[in-house]
Amino acid sequence: MTLTELKYIVAVAREKHFGHAAEACYVSQPTLSVAIKKLEEELDVKLFERSAGEVSVTQLGEEIVRQAQSVLEQAAAIKEIAKRGKDPLAGALTLGVIYTIGPYLLPELVRHAIQRTPQMPLMLQENYTVKLLEMLRTGEIDCAIVAEPFPDTGLATAPLYDEPFMAAVPSTHPLAKQDSVSTIELKNETMLLLGSGHCFRDHVLEVCPEFARYASNAEGIRRTFEGSSLETIKHMVAAGMGVTLVPRLSVPRDALEVHVRRRKNDEPHIRYLPIRTEDGLPTPSRRVVLVWRRSFTRYEAIAALRNAVYACNLPGVERLS
Numbered sequence: 001m002t003l004t005e006l007k008y009i010v011a012v013a014r015e016k017h018f019g020h021a022a023e024a025c026y027v028s029q030p031t032l033s034v035a036i037k038k039l040e041e042e043l044d045v046k047l048f049e050r051s052a053g054e055v056s057v058t059q060l061g062e063e064i065v066r067q068a069q070s071v072l073e074q075a076a077a078i079k080e081i082a083k084r085g086k087d088p089l090a091g092a093l094t095l096g097v098i099y100t101i102g103p104y105l106l107p108e109l110v111r112h113a114i115q116r117t118p119q120m121p122l123m124l125q126e127n128y129t130v131k132l133l134e135m136l137r138t139g140e141i142d143c144a145i146v147a148e149p150f151p152d153t154g155l156a157t158a159p160l161y162d163e164p165f166m167a168a169v170p171s172t173h174p175l176a177k178q179d180s181v182s183t184i185e186l187k188n189e190t191m192l193l194l195g196s197g198h199c200f201r202d203h204v205l206e207v208c209p210e211f212a213r214y215a216s217n218a219e220g221i222r223r224t225f226e227g228s229s230l231e232t233i234k235h236m237v238a239a240g241m242g243v244t245l246v247p248r249l250s251v252p253r254d255a256l257e258v259h260v261r262r263r264k265n266d267e268p269h270i271r272y273l274p275i276r277t278e279d280g281l282p283t284p285s286r287r288v289v290l291v292w293r294r295s296f297t298r299y300e301a302i303a304a305l306r307n308a309v310y311a312c313n314l315p316g317v318e319r320l321s
Contacts, residue, residue, distance in 0.1 A: 097125070184278060246272070
């Protein structure tokens with residue numbers, strides 16, 4: 001058996017589809033299928049159950065796939081050890097970022113990474129938290145920037161920063177005249193939410209739990225609307241369709257300066273307000289962390305990435321160490 005064949009069976013187990021697995025491995029489907037058949041014949045076991053529209057892993061196949069993934073990680077570790085002997089930061093670092101962080105952190109992060117470690121280019125992947133954690137387990141990415149909480153998968157973690165939430169309301173809304181808004185006041189509004197799969201949707205529902213029931217039934221049509229991205233949600237706010245919560249870094253820097261907001265704010269139809277809580281509760285926020293496999297050997301690369309994040313100008317967030 002070869003490492004390439006092991007890579008193919010891990011890809012099929014992940015994708016549950018031979019064609020998609022072949023695309024992920026940058027080979028033709030016949031090439032992948034022949035290699036897997038050859039491996040099955042060599043092992044004298046059936047790894048996958050094939051049907052018209054679905055591929056499933058056999059019980060014995062699951063154990064073999066797990067071992068194959070371990071072998072691939074160990075093989076990659078050998079290469080990394082060799083690289084570290086020359087330059088611990090040499091070579092690309094594959095970084096995953098969730099959708100509600102990427103557009104607002106990456107411009108600064110990439111700039112600082114290029115300045116600090118030009119020999120370590122960042123290969124970037126945007127996706128949902130669940131998908132990024134799966135990609136970490138299978139070795140498709142080296143590390144990821146996500147928001148807590150997330151399922152405990154035995155990964156190593158390092159805190160980066162705490163990011164408060166802000167309310168976004170139409171500039172014509174009565175709330176726009178206030179300096180802040182309370183969670184109680186938000187209960188009476190039409191809430192705009194991200195679609196299922198976005199962890200920030202869950203964060204919003206934690207702050208305003210009464211909207212959870214609306215988001216899952218017909219009455220929700222009157223009380224909640226969904227968008228595919230934070231920027232889409234903002235356009236819906238600007239159009240007067242409702243209000244929403246956004247992470248602090250997604251707020252344009254000029255939008256909070258009154259003298260600038262009146263002249264050249266990029267989002268003149270939206271007013272961003274700090275959130276007041278009742279009974280002394282903390283301001284709604286999320287903790288952003290860096291996660292990686294404990295078996296990942298490029299410790300210097302992880303440290304360099306963290307330092308690049310700390311060097312970013314992140315207004316309104318509290319950096320953690």
